[in-house]
Structures are given as structure tokens and as C-alpha cells.
Amino acid sequence: MNKPAIGPPLWLLAELTYRCPLHCVFCYNPVDFAQTERELDTEGWLRVLREGRELGAVQCGLSGGEPLLRDDLEIIVAEARRLGYYTNLLTSGVGLTEERAEALKAAGLDHVQLSFQDSTREMNDFLSHTKTFTLKNRVAATIKAQGWPMVMNVVIHRMNIDHVDRIIEMAVEMGAEYLELANTQYYSWALVNRDQLLPTREQLRRAEASTAKWREKLGEKMRIFFVAPDYHDGRPKKCVNGWGSMFLNVTPDGTALPCHTAKMLPGLAFPNVREHSLREIWFDSEGFNRYRGTGWMKEPCSSCEHREEDLGGCRCQAYMLAHDPAAADPVCSKSPQHHLVTEAVARADAGGPLRSEHPLVFRDPVNSRRLAPG
Amino acid sequence: MTPLATLTPTSQPRVGPGFRLQWEAAQDCHVLLYPEGMVKLNGSAGQIMQRCDGQRSVAAIVAELEAAFSAQGLEADVLAFVQMAADKRWLVWA
Numbered sequence: 001m002n003k004p005a006i007g008p009p010l011w012l013l014a015e016l017t018y019r020c021p022l023h024c025v026f027c028y029n030p031v032d033f034a035q036t037e038r039e040l041d042t043e044g045w046l047r048v049l050r051e052g053r054e055l056g057a058v059q060c061g062l063s064g065g066e067p068l069l070r071d072d073l074e075i076i077v078a079e080a081r082r083l084g085y086y087t088n089l090l091t092s093g094v095g096l097t098e099e100r101a102e103a104l105k106a107a108g109l110d111h112v113q114l115s116f117q118d119s120t121r122e123m124n125d126f127l128s129h130t131k132t133f134t135l136k137n138r139v140a141a142t143i144k145a146q147g148w149p150m151v152m153n154v155v156i157h158r159m160n161i162d163h164v165d166r167i168i169e170m171a172v173e174m175g176a177e178y179l180e181l182a183n184t185q186y187y188s189w190a191l192v193n194r195d196q197l198l199p200t201r202e203q204l205r206r207a208e209a210s211t212a213k214w215r216e217k218l219g220e221k222m223r224i225f226f227v228a229p230d231y232h233d234g235r236p237k238k239c240v241n242g243w244g245s246m247f248l249n250v251t252p253d254g255t256a257l258p259c260h261t262a263k264m265l266p267g268l269a270f271p272n273v274r275e276h277s278l279r280e281i282w283f284d285s286e287g288f289n290r291y292r293g294t295g296w297m298k299e300p301c302s303s304c305e306h307r308e309e310d311l312g313g314c315r316c317q318a319y320m321l322a323h324d325p326a327a328a329d330p331v332c333s334k335s336p337q338h339h340l341v342t343e344a345v346a347r348a349d350a351g352g353p354l355r356s357e358h359p360l361v362f363r364d365p366v367n368s369r370r371l372a373p374g
Numbered sequence: 375m376t377p378l379a380t381l382t383p384t385s386q387p388r389v390g391p392g393f394r395l396q397w398e399a400a401q402d403c404h405v406l407l408y409p410e411g412m413v414k415l416n417g418s419a420g421q422i423m424q425r426c427d428g429q430r431s432v433a434a435i436v437a438e439l440e441a442a443f444s445a446q447g448l449e450a451d452v453l454a455f456v457q458m459a460a461d462k463r464w465l466v467w468a
Contacts, residue, residue, distance in 0.1 A: 059407070086407035
């Protein structure tokens, strides 16, 4: 069997909490997040950071939910920085007051990624079910004032994709060094809302053309990453650069995952950092070894010429759409279930805008308990 | 972003804002870290970058490297690397 050498988990993502003041309809947090009861305490997170660094982790993402809701964030940042991580705060900006920004700067925070939902107040506030647009603008200025490099992240979908021009312009005005236009990945809340969020092929083509035009104009001034949606191009993505190859995610309750959403996969237990060291988890656990490399594959993946390039795509998408986590990712044109994906895109191409008979489901604890009663 | 002055042997390069250079024992090389990313540097790139502290001039860096590796005529290579690194915003100078 093909047993790859296991490298270090270079990217450690600490999802400090699922609590969040926003209720975004495309959130990748699990639909059953409201069942999470006990968050890791400060000492638990500091131990995760130390063990990760010993394994060779070098990038540390502090995410959520909204990580600013943890009042020990400054302690966690300070320890991460002391250990030698490059520290990235992934935030909605809600709670990033000037005082807190100063404290985080003093703790050694290296970078802030600020999410926006759209370039317009109305759409930003609608999609996140809050009134945050003005606040985010203010926070962007605070980030620049602290001298942090700023990555602006905007999740792209049917309702804001036609604003890409204006979104790029806004990022330039705010002084962002990087802009991520991340097309929605259809997991969790985004899958619940997929029919309202999936853009048409024509919308996508126009957005890509706009992005190309701006890239030419801006040069090195601001780098734009356009994360293409895998539904439209018939080619699966090498999820998190390969299962268990460099990415290690720790959820608020201490569960260690090889990707953000792997917890949904059936028949696979994922270890918890309360019971196991990160070393045992990374090298020895069934959860991290099951889909490493190519040995687990079945047809059409196992004989496919692209199997090393895409590693069969995403295991979660295979499970969600083909009901088999070891199947080919159905976004691949070779998958027997590929028609499910092309049909969804065709519905998007044919459909009008929002259909009122399927209202958007906002990510909040009430909807979480309704969709996943535990 | 203001354009950098033309690179000369008297320029004093330093690591650009938002980037951090460090030695990673686990990878046995110098790495350059930036928001959510990393560049692994080869041996000579690491040797040059670790001397770019905003104090040493390119000429001083060249002299140090020539002494450390008993080599000569490194200036053109060092200038080419520093210019390439500046184009990627890894290095800046006044």
C-alpha cells in the first residue's frame, strides 16, 4: 500500500469558540454547533500550542466562531508568539476595540484577517443578520493603525458575486494587502442554503473577468486570491492540501480534526486533545490516518491519473453527496454521482434570484437545535 | 505602498513589514512567514536574508559572505537576490 511519509502539521487552526455575534448563512461551523458544551480552558489551549510547535507547526490560526469572545485571547496570542508561531487572527471584527487591538499588538499578534460579507451595508448586514458594516469599516482602520498586514476575506455567492468590482475597490480603499474572494464551499450552513447561494456560470465568468482586470491594474499593491467554486469546473480540489498532510484543526471542545468539517464523517472517531497528545493524534490516530495518501481509494480514483494531484477531492463532500466518504468527490466529472453537482448548477443557471418558498437559514443556536436536535 | 529607492551596494535591506524570518529546526531551513503562508528558503537565500537587518549594507553582507564561505565575486548574485526579494516585498530599504 502507498504509505506516504508524514510531515509536520505546519498549520494549526485553533477554533477557540463556536460563539459568534454573526449568523452568516454560509458558515462552515457544524450545523450542530449548539451541542458543544465545554470549551477548552486557557491552560488547555496553551498546551495545544506547545505540543503543536514541538511537532513543527509554524502558522497558528485563531478562529471560531468569533475568537474575540474569548477574554483570554491575549494570553493565547502571547504564548503562540513566544513559541515562534506566526499568529493569525481570523475575525468578524466585532469586539476589536482600539484597546483590545493595542493589547493584542502588545501580545505579539502578527496579522488580522477581517471578514466582510459584502461591499454594501444592506447586503453585509442582511447576510450576517446583524448591523456590522459600519463597525467593520472602523475596525479596518484600527487594524491599519496598529501596522498589521490586513487580509480581507469575503465569502462569495450568488447574492454578492455581482458586486466583486466594488468589493475589490473597497479593499483597496481600506488598505488591505491581500483580498480573498472565497467562493462558498457547500458544507454545513452553506449546504443547507445551497440553492440560494450557488452562482450561475455567467455570474462566475464575469467575476473572474473583473478580478483579472483588477489584478493587472493593482500589480503587487494588493494581491487578490480568487478561490474558484469546485461545483462549476468539474475538477476536485486537494482538500486542505491532503488529509493529514499539513493541516490540524482543533475545535472548541478539543476535538482534533484533519479538516474543518471532518467531524461529520460516519464510522470515524476523532481524538480529543484532553485525552491524547497532539503527537499521538497526528501520527497514530485512526482519524488522521484513514484517508492519508492514496491507499484508501476505490474506483474511479484508485486508477486515476490525477489521484496524486487531487487525492480524490474532499471526503466530506463525498459523504454529503454520494453517502460514502471513500467515494470520488462528486464534483469530479468521473464520479458516478457527478450529475448531482451539474444538476445543482443547472438549477442555479435556470433559476431567478431568491425563492421565497425556501427562506435562508441563518446560523444561530435556535436553528442549530432545530436542524440537529442532538 | 511607496516604491523603493534604486538598489545599490550601500542600500541597507531589512525584512519587510508583515514578514518574519526564522530558523525552523523541524524543516532544517530558514523560513519566511507571512499571513497564512510560508516560504522555505534554500541555504544561500537564508544566509543572505538573515543578514538583512537594516544595519548592514549590501556591500557589508557581500563581504561577510565572501569571508564566511571563502568565495569571491558574490556581489552580482546578492544584488540579484535582494532585488528579487524586494519585488516580492520580502525585503525593503530606505
